[in-house]
Amino acid sequence: MKTKRSVLAELRVELAETIARQLPSEGDFPSAVPGLHLFRRHTPIVGACQVYEPGVAVVAQGAKAVDVGSELISFGEGIWLLTPLHVPAMFRITKASDERPYLACAIVLDMQAAREMIAEVEAAPGDGAVKGLAVTTGPMTVELFDAVLRMVRLNESPQDIPVLSRLLQREVLYRLLTSACAGVMRQIVTAGSQSQRVARAVDWLRLNFREPLRVEDLAQHAHMGVSTLHHHFREMTGNSPLQFQKQLRLFEARRLMLTEGMDTASAAFATGYESATQFNREYRRQFGQPPRKDVTVLQGGESLAFAG
Template sequence: METATVHLLAPTPPPSSSARRREELRAQLAGRTASLIGSAASLATSIPNLTLYRYTAPSVPDWVSYEPSIALVVQGKKRVILGGTHFDYGPSRFLLTSLDLPVTSQVIGASPEAPYLCLRLKLDIAVVGELLSRDPDPAPWPRKSEPAMATAETTAELLDAFCRLMDLHHAPQDIGFMSGLIQREIIYRILQSAEGQRLRAIATLGDSNQRTARAIEWIREHYTQPLRMETLARIACRGVSTLHHHFRALTSMTPLQYQKQLRLYEARRRMLVDGLDAASAAFEVGYESASQFNREYCRVFGQPPMRDVRALRVVGEGA
């Protein structure tokens, strides 16, 4: 007589107290975010540097520029593409951006029942440097340059700090004093993480990443001008080939590709917002040839400039 073998499944262990605490704080923050933003797609809050976002459906890819910031998603999921690198993040991981970077951004998890909710806090690099100057035991420098964008674990301590920052909306008289203190705490929490080394390296004078950051800043301020690598190398105080290597490591792009992205994004904005035609927008952002602008625009955005802008306006009217 055959006997049946019964395989007993081990019971699923209950979530740890730390995991429960994170979920409680995430739920609180999601509720406060949803209440404050209402039905809007975005809201620049009364708290300096803090903007809220809400989507009720996945979005189409959008080409935007991210400044140094932390993006904390409390519901839903998002994907950001820097060069050829994908960064997916949601409630369990936040996105840290340490430099001004042109990226492709797309909400990939959202619904009317569970909207995508995100808090984006712009980081003051001067404050980062101030906190680092007080560190009696600085962490060792990274051995190599890494992208100036990363995802990191969302901890209970970080969520708690954001909850207290959001609570200031109920005590507006405290915003002027308390928001700066809490934002300093948030930056401190980021710097203590492994991924915070990217921010640490860029904010500290003398490090190779910081010197490359100076070259990136110069391109942003002079993107309409012709780009000469020898000039850029002098600004960064390094050789052309070394700068090229570190630049690509930080941004996932070459300096020329970076400048091109900035020009195309700005031309798109001027056509959409200021009503410029394609040729005028091209010349204002530094192109000398309208045909070259059209070719590169199609390559990045998938269709000719004015057709793309008309499509964007239709989407905006239907939002």
């Protein structure tokens, strides 16, 4: 008789084999299944950045580390990473080789669907108020592994995608809402909770990061006091609102220079900076070197700015 551990190991190997089969070469690929992204890397990566969407990431092979504010979150095979709200973060892929490439998938979560499903899912013990960073990790269950694997396999049956993709999205949501991360998700989507108000502030910042920020206005938008917003925002995202906005600006400026060929001054002004000097100073503090040198290194293939 198979043990739970052996079943989990088999599911992980099968997920890795399925991703490898669908991605014969290195890269990041949105799949034909809505909301599903697949990743393959053959070498470790450092200094990459990403604004995570609300979603769950699963590493089938290899390992990764994510810097959220001052917190370092490391996770590897058979572990999920939940980001229930948009969060900018630096990350590195720590285990990857030609023989055992880093293989992972990410599923964007429909938080409105989660909000509707909450009413149908009985709260588990410990699903009350959640304190601390909203980004969290946990062990895969057999049920969640199976749902994720079937979602990845759906890429190989395009005729089934229009009907089954939505059902599998809901199943993944359900499995998460009945897992160790249920409390975090419940707080994020529950109207009127402090976590849901912070999520509102995050959404507003994400859409308006180029504009000058008055924390008083942000607090009013989130229906919170300024000190309360500061406390809960930092607790959940690892950054103050101003630091969060700065990361959004710098990540977007890096993308504009790297993928659209913008010069330093243009990228600075396009992301809301009024001073190129301030932009250069803050960019160097974030990425470890001046903008021009950083982009030259990235274009030379020594690292990747945005990846898995």
